[in-house]
Amino acid sequence: MAQERRFVALSDPHLILHLSLSMLGAAYTESDDDDATKEDDDFVFEIDPTVLVDTRKLIIDEPIAEGLNSIVYKGWYEFNPVSIKVVLPMQTSNASSACKAKFQREVNLISRIKHQNIVKFIGASVEPRMMIITELLEGCSLPKYLESIYPNTLSLEQSISFALDISQAMEYLHANGIIHRDLKPGNLLLRNDKMQILLTNFETAREEISGEMTSEAGTYRYMAPELFSKDPLSKGEKKCYDHRVDIHSFAMAMWAIIKNQTPFKGRCDLLAAYATAKNMRPSLEGFPEVLLPLMQSCWEEDPNLRPEFSEITQILEKLLHHSTSISPEIEECPITSVEEPIPNYVEDKSEHVDEAQSLNTSVCIEGQSEIITVEAQTKPKKTPKKCKGLLFFSKCFHIC
Structure with missing residues (x-):
């Protein structure tokens, strides 16, 4: 045959x-x-x-x-x-x-x-x-689908729908005490009709516990800043963080989906981590204004200022419901950015490479032997405040 x-x-x-x-x-x-393979064979x-x-x-x-x-x-x-x-x-x-x-x-x-x-x-x-x-999903991975339509991007309605699928999955995980720790487009699959996102790959997932956890998990471009340390940590050393690391990763993944680009494109993994450690984020130029407050609140440096997925789901459901008439709604709703705007990451600018090579204070990237350097710049700290943009956005759509 x-x-x-x-x-x-x-x-x-x-x-x-x-x-x-x-x-x-x-x-x-x-x-x-x-x-x-030389370790003991007593595992049951x-x-x-x-x-x-x-x-x-x-x-x-x-x-x-x-x-x-x-x-x-x-x-x-x-x-x-x-x-x-x-x-x-x-x-x-x-x-x-x-x-x-x-x-x-x-x-x-x-x-x-x-x-x-x-x-x-x-x-x-x-x-x-x-x-x-x-x-077995007969569709394809999300990155493969996005590559097939490049340089075009998804419609705003489709982008919001995909973001909602992800948020609902993450809301379920967090409600059951599970942290995914590697949320990124590469771990998202599409059904055959290309209309629904499914989350996969729980290799680095774990149950959330109070106190310190190992931080050797995640993908540099999508990892939350609290997973990095200014002081070198030995492999396997514990670190304090919680489920809100997934919320930062969600923001980075949502940016990648909507822009159909890779965060910090043109930079190696270590320099992508360096950008996050320096409180840089991908550029929001040309990003849909209706999603700006949500995006900026989700990738806040302070985990306490990030919304929970239950809030994110509510916002995205409202947005999807109003997507056919989204412009008139937003024109009546003033949008403000976060209290202290995060500087945009400027791609393909060599000064970041030079800066990374010349600064003195070590930053250890968890689970890796390489060390990049970051200068500890002292800035007057302000009392953290809840993201105004997200609050105004919620009120505009009557979200309690």
Whole structure:
């Protein structure tokens, strides 16, 4: 059969290992995990048996995405199309205790999440390899869709609708005590009709606890400033922050979606982090005025000034409802910016590179060995006040 499709049953470890490694290339050699595999083998998974799948009913096809710690395949479970995330290393017996614990935490979190804007969890497997099975979306990733329409941008109505989908998903997570910690366009998927956003990838998600938490999570361009430190921190050292780091990431993701651009484009990851640490934000030139107060309040440097997702959802619902007649509404509603406007980030200006290289005080980027420098500039501090722009905006749309 000329069009015969190649299937591999996951119950055959030798076949799947051969297939996967042949596709990965040198980037995922066993040497990458040599140190990890030498750790103790006493880890015992504590995962509800009801969420574990029968791997004999699981079929894998071609890979559809690859990451540093996993490969995602298209596949079938009980003859239904699914997405199969295979955690590296390919064999559970070769994984470190830390890797197993991280996988266990992800499974235990995502297995209790059920929301229309979050990818549906189907099941997991711990042997012979660690896998997470979720629904397969026939659409595409949000970045891929935005790339397909570039240099055009989404309509304002569509942008607000997507932002609302994300906000509702995040509101649900926060209400259940879960922080995502890596909210960005790359972790957003579209259904086939390109009309609905679904949140995915809970690899770095965790339950929120009071006190200090590890801060080795997130993506530089979307991370909140409180995840950075002016003093070097050793890997794994604890840091104080809470669920409001997701609100900053939401603002950065919303900017990227509406502008159809990458935040701090043209800058390496470290300089993107440097910009955030210096209280810079992407330029708001040409940004829809109706969303300015919300945007500026969400990426406030002070987490206490950021709105909760329950408030954000209300605002976006009102905006979407009024989107057909949004201009007349806004003309009657004065819009003010935040109390102390955050300086716009100017792209492709070499002075930021020179400045980053010449300043003296260290800034440590969590989870990385590289250190960039930032000069501690003393400025008179003002008493924090709630964002006026967001309050005026809420009153204009009668949001309580």
